[in-house]
Amino acid sequence: MNCFFCTFVFKLLLIMSTLIEEGLKVEICAELRNELLLLTNEEQQVIVHCSIHAIDFGDAARIWRSTYLIDRISGKKYELLFAEGITFAPQWTLIPFGKPLEFTLIFKGLPKDCSVFDLVEIIPEEGGFEVLNITRNNSDVYHLTI
Numbered sequence: 001m002n003c004f005f006c007t008f009v010f011k012l013l014l015i016m017s018t019l020i021e022e023g024l025k026v027e028i029c030a031e032l033r034n035e036l037l038l039l040t041n042e043e044q045q046v047i048v049h050c051s052i053h054a055i056d057f058g059d060a061a062r063i064w065r066s067t068y069l070i071d072r073i074s075g076k077k078y079e080l081l082f083a084e085g086i087t088f089a090p091q092w093t094l095i096p097f098g099k100p101l102e103f104t105l106i107f108k109g110l111p112k113d114c115s116v117f118d119l120v121e122i123i124p125e126e127g128g129f130e131v132l133n134i135t136r137n138n139s140d141v142y143h144l145t146i
Helices: 003-021 030-042
Strands: 045-052 067-071 077-084 101-108 116-121 130-135 141-145
Touching (some): 130 141
Parallel strands (some): 045 141
Antiparallel strands (some): 045 101, 077 101, 116 130
């Protein structure tokens, strides 16, 4: 989606909200309404707040870009878009001993019909993150201890 179109849609929504507040009726053609609904669905994200505790002094963690949310029914993978508080492989983040490493992962939005999903780090070695059977909630914000 190009930046110009997103800016246009944002301005249109702002104008519409102003008109609605003033009590004016706004009519949108079906084609534009469908485009706006599609854009809304595309912009949804899933936020996963994670914490991981060190087992030994000097333990470290990292996240691979090959980490996905996987719909339990369809098997479709939803990609990791952003990570905060943890480094991407190959770098490591030291886990403070005695307190958890807390980090946030942001994924592409899940479809509305998805009710259960897995968080899986698909990597070429042992020890990838894996949290199975996460029940979907209305906010799409989750708190996991790994």
